[in-house]
Amino acid sequence: MGIVIPLEEKKAAGLDSLLDLIRPDLERTNQLIIQRTGSDVTTIPEVANHLISAGGKRLRPMLVLATAGMCGYKGDGHLKFAAGIEFMHTATLLHDDVVDESNMRRGKIAxxxxWGNQTCVLVGDFLLGHAFKMMVEPGMIPPLSVVSQAAAVIAEGEILQLNAAKDTTTTEDAYMGVIRRKTAELFAAAAEVGVMLAGRPKADEAAARSYGMNLGVAFQLIDDALDYGGSSAKLGKNVGDDFREGKITLPVVLAFRRGSEKEREFWRRTLEKGEIADGDVETACGLMKKHKALDDTIERAAHYGAIARDAMEIFPASPWKDALLEVVDFCIERVY
Amino acid sequence: MGIVIPLEEKKAAGLDSLLDLIRPDLERTNQLIIQRTGSDVTTIPEVANHLISAGGKRLRPMLVLATAGMCGYKGDGHLKFAAGIEFMHTATLLHDDVVDESNMRRGKIAxxxxWGNQTCVLVGDFLLGHAFKMMVEPGMIPPLSVVSQAAAVIAEGEILQLNAAKDTTTTEDAYMGVIRRKTAELFAAAAEVGVMLAGRPKADEAAARSYGMNLGVAFQLIDDALDYGGSSAKLGKNVGDDFREGKITLPVVLAFRRGSEKEREFWRRTLEKGEIADGDVETACGLMKKHKALDDTIERAAHYGAIARDAMEIFPASPWKDALLEVVDFCIERVY
Incomplete structure (x- = not known):
């Protein structure tokens, strides 16, 4: 006889441990971001703040601050890189909206x-210029190589995506090539730069880069799954945005390949031809469920998450390391 | 009695003396440009080469090479900055075409x-990323500050121009604020960077910057005058492009201010409302002539050209210095 004692429920992973560690730095980064969007040309702060204050999670700057903190960096160059990388990200979002012809972004009107496409292109350029200006200030060449390489690679990823747009026969490999460049490269750069600033050995830089790269891939895959309702495939706010824009993401790649000819015809009509009728979003979600496309997208994400965690293992135990590992869990668990 | 001996006609100023001095460096820069537009993503070299090989004068890279040469620079970092600055310029042109909704550029189809607006935005971003990647390679921070500052300022100038677009009441001062940022800043950066690489004193950097800034202003003003046929106000190929796009340039600012109320109505109808009828380009050119708007735009250009020349005076006599002075004459004399 005996009583069944429930196992203590595992606390949901979050960003709190990390936020506790980096709070003062993150506040200084935010101040820097606000300062540096200032311009006599008043359109610039208006547009920039619309996006920057729209409640992004600041994941990328957090990675810079966290890896720098973990490696015992003492200067304040990490603030400049954190803010600069957020500027690069914001510039990408502005240009993306123009390229994708999106109407919404982060739940706000795009x-x-x-302000029009023209202003968005130019404010993006302004932010990119200021990103570099800020990141040049600490006077360190190696992290500048990393971020400028990232800028070029991200654009390459966006062009690849544009070329593959609406192509339902895109392979999983080709899709991975796109998201490594367009999303994961900046996560990788963010994590690597923090370690570089602290002047740690190459192996540590490579570990942080691998962590960031795989975390970025996992993050994007979960985003893709969330766009079709996540693991529950429940229809909520913003579900189906990717679908309506004809975006080919991993859930589509899997559902298309696993589908019947009739189902493939559905994907071609909706995503390639853009002919979307009432009920098509529901049908799409149904097909995802039928073929376990969302479950398997989440499983793929978990795979990359595991690689990210292993990459971190060479760092000695510390609250910083634990917090960075928890970021991986957070990025994946938000799907449930 | 006697024979009238004609004064020896002054040889027209050209870029030949400069080209003779920098030819090997310019060829290496061109190779670098072609190399660095390479990408597995084939759209990128296609688009980039469409513009880069369209026969731009390579004035900005020439300034880098020339000021570095004049100051006795011995490395090869100047090639990276020359190519990088040409990439920055090309990125600006690509984004400009999108923003201006232009159909033509450098006499070729835009x-x-x-390739569409989307590709042009993204290839511009790719070039900007690679520009920085290349310019980071020589490992020198101070010239990186200059070029990243320039990137931000150029975008600011473009936004200012967009805000002032179609406003016929734009003042000459406001217009100067736009072209200093959008055109002259990159000339200034190009000239300054060459001197910086050679490690010369601040006064020499400032002199080269002032030369480049004023040369850039003169260059833009002559471009503006050429768009209405230059000093002869003769209608030729591409005359009236700015007019048809509703661009406010110095000739317009002067003709509008000096015009009668009826004439101002003409400028408002054509440039602000964009209602352009047959014969309007000719009328515009006629008004320019009547009010000496082109002559005075050229005179203003000559004024800035004179400042550029004086800025150079602190450098000791050399064939390099002479060639750089001749660039000023070339930029102005091409109007005749």
Whole structure:
């Protein structure tokens, strides 16, 4: 006889441990971000703040601050890189909205709908210029190589995506090539730069880079799954945005390949031809469920998450390391 | 009695003396440009080469090579900055075409008409990323500050121009604020960077910067005058492009201010409302002539050209210095 004692429920992973460690630095980074969007040309702070204050999670700057902190960096160059990388990210979002002809972004009306495509292109350029200006200030060449390489690679990824747009026969490998460049490269750069600033050996830089790269891939895959309702495939706010824009993401790649000819015809009509009728979003979600496309996208994400965690193992135990490992869990668990 | 002996006609200023001095460096820069537009993503070299090989004068890279040469620079970092600055310029042109909705560029069909706005935005971003990647390679921080500052300032100038677009009441001062940022800043950076690489004193950097800034302003003003046929106000190929796009340039600012109320109505109808009828380009050119708007734009250009020349005076006599002074004459004399 005996009583069944429930196992203590595992606390959901979050960003709190990390936030506790980096809070003062993150606040200084935010101040820097606000300062550096200032311009006599008032359109610039208006547009930039629309996006920057729209409640992004600041994941990329957090990675810079966290890896720098973990490696005992003492200067304040990490603030410049954290803010600069957020600027690079924001510039990408502005240009993305123009390229994707999106109407919404982060649950708010897209900047291009308020200020026009022209202003968004130019404010993106302004932020990119200021990103570099800020990151040059600490006077360290190696992290500058990393971020400028990232800028070129991200654009390459966006062009690849544009070329593959609406192509339902895209392979999983080709899709991975796109998201490594367009999303994961900046996560990789963010994590690597923090370690570089602290002047740690190459092996540590490579570990942080691998962590960031795989975390970025996992993050994007979960985003893709969330766009079709996540693991529950429940229809909520913003579900089906990718679908309506004809975006080919991993859930589509899997559902298309696993589908019947009739189902493939559905994907071609909706995503390639853009002919979307009432009920098509529901049908798409149904097909995802039928073929376990979301479950398997999440499983793939977990695979990359595991690689990210292993990459971190060479760092000695510390609250910083634990917090960075928890970021991986957070990025994946948000799907449930 | 006697024979009238004609004064020896002054040889027209050209870029030949400069080209003779920098030819090997310019060839290496061109090779670097072609190399660095390479990408597995084949759209990128296609679009980039469409513009880069369209026969730009390579004035900006020439300034880098020339000021570095004049100051006795011995490394090869100047090639990276020359190519990087040409990439920055090309990225600006690509984004400009999108922003201006232009159909033509450098006498060729605009890239956006062939590949679409989306690709042009992204290839511009790719070039900007690679520009920085290349310029980071020599490992020198101070010239990186200059070029990243320039990137931000150029975008600011473009936004200012967009805000002032179609406003016929733009003042000459406001217009100067736009062209200093959008055009002259990159000339200034190009000239300054060459001197910086050679490790010369601040006064020499400032002199080269002032030369480049004023040369850039003169260059843009002559471009503006050429768009209405230059000093002869003769209608030729591409005359009236700015007019048809509703661009406010110095000739317009002067003709509008000096014009009668009826004439101002003409400028408002054509440039602000964009209602352009047959014969309007001719009328515009006629008004320019009547009010000496082109002559005075050229005179203003000559004024800035004179400042550029004086800025150079602190450098000791050399064939390099002479060639750089001749660039000023070339930029102005091409109007005749």
């Amino acid at each position: 900047a291009r709908m308020l | 890239a956006r008409m062939l």
